[in-house]
Amino acid sequence: MARWILISILTLGLVGAGVWGYQEHQDKNAILIQAENSYQRAFHDLSYHTDLLHDKIGTVLAMNTQQQLSPQLAKIWRLASEAQADVGQLPLALLPFNKTEEFLHDIGDFTYRAAIRDLSNKPLTDEEVKTLEQLYEQSGVIKNELRKVQHMVLENNLRWMDVQLALATNDTQGDNTIIDGFQTVEKSVAGFGEEDAGPTLTGVSRENHEFRGLNGEEITEKQALEIARKLFALDKGQKLNVTKTSKGADVQTYMVSYQKGDENGYADISVKGGHPLNVMVERPVNKTKISLHEGQQKAEEYLKQFKLPGLELIQSRQYEKEGVFTYVSTIDGVRIYPDSIHVKAALDNGDILAMTSRDYFMNHEKRDIKKPAISEEQARSKVNPNVEIREHNLAIIESDLAEEVLCYEFLGTMNGNTYRIFINAMDGSEEKVEQLKATEIKFSSEV
């Protein structure tokens, strides 16, 4: 009797486990299919967008009227950015596919800049047309390769989940058609070579040049330690660790760090000249005792030791218990926005917690500032008349084309919002308009 009871309980348990397992299996499958579908969508979208991209560039090449050109270029720009977003959704992060992504980015950049230009005044130059022709050809190659992969995927019912698995296990032997296909695409893009893209396609990303502002002799590790010790105001007994950056760094620095109780610090000291580029101290910050204004004074006191001339505060903000201050250098009252320095002060006792002068030393150089070609009045007339201008001064900013331009800077308000407007001081064109929005309602607290 007892045996039968036991057997029936076990059978019931077995059946139960079976049902449960089956349901789990179903659930897992459903989720896998979901994931697979979203990969598939991204992939098919990608090949479709590349195809369309190719077509559109072809259309633009055949176009004659300038009025039509701008919208078409804008369309290409949009397609390129969508294709890029598609790539971002595929599990390719560890597969070298960045040449293709960069290619898409370059197309986007090129067409964007052409599209925003007043083409009736400045039509496409011969060189630009040539670049477009090249882009047409190259996008054609990519399109064909992608269509081939797509065909294979559809023909053989290939699944992206397998790609993910293959990449995860780093299985190089197992040939995976999709991976191979994408590698072919990548190789074909790499074959285009850098110079093919034309001179207009380089130097758009900021921070792509070397550090111009660093001067002075190379320092030794020992000197770096001394500089850091002084910077952190540490006594002789405090142990400091130091390492040097590897070869791939834009700028060689000594990285000095220390641990003192619950406080730890880090500094990047440039090998050339021994300038502190990054300074960070981490410690618990207590209740706010001093005002943001006092924090600013502390920050300025701190900056004095670096002997950088003519810094002007352009922004101060309190984030909970810390104040962050942004400074730019000025020459004869002209603000040099690329030369910026940030300082962070703890508002419990005014200690400086962090400083970064990377941007400053990257961009700072001897500049001769030209006289503006237009007057402030003329520049003012270029600003939207609905904006009430409240402040103005001269400034150097980096334009969309990564060039430094002299501008009139206007701060003004419209409908209760504040805007910063830069008007080129040479030709009066509107270089940049930004809405200054620095606050957001608290979502978290239910006040």
Place this chain on the structure above:
Amino acid sequence: MSKKRSFLYVGLAVLMMIIMTTSYPGKPVEAFSNQVIQQGAVGDDVIELQARLQYLGFYNGNIDGVFGWGTYWALRNFQYEFGLEIDGLAGSETKQKLADASKYDENFVKKQIRKGRDFTYYGGIPKKQQVEKKNTGGQQQPKEKKQQQADQPSNTAVNVPNGYSQNDIQLMANAVYGEARGEPYVGQVAVASVILNRIESASFPNTVAGVIFEPRAFTAVADGQIWLTPNETAKRAVMDAINGWDPSGNAIYYFNPKTATSNWIWSRPQIKQIGKHIFCK
């Protein structure tokens, strides 16, 4: 006898209470603390500043306790009208003038803020008319959490770096915490910088979410650790990165040499090692 005594005590107590309440009429009537209030500041002084400026009709924005651009222009206009030096700073002279010219009913203002009501505070208009009645019924949650409120500033807004929402910051903090919670602080800032550098980079998506959720980009996303609740340190690391610190040296990749599975990652030019992570281009 004992009855008489107790009467006496009660009488004394009542007398004491009367004396106390008359000699300390609530809070001391003093305007502002003695700090110089400048743009970017948050807290009670800013609430008072905004309320007083609004009382006089200079400020039309929300009284939210954050000294933003709207407050800045209002203050400058006030300084201009009252013949003060126009510097956009609320120093002692400005605060004095402001306190003399306006009234500040702290209880009223704080109460509206605490109750989360839409309200204004213009002088010369009955206060009751300036409070927006919420007709959402059901009494918006009973949130008289006094203890908590007491030591928290009552500002209803916060500063955020240009172009970022608190939610973006939270998402990044999640990623940083999931990826690098055991790392030194600088290492966490560097991981946050990598996310930002990727947004800038040509070969990655252009949004915070795009970069973070790119399949196979971050292990913390793949194994779900991104949904752990980040601590304050991770959040501060993200804020530092957004505010301009990049200790990674402009890196767009990083990996842990002990656990890296891909050979390809070793071929990237390396910049530096912080904690367990090697940062590279």
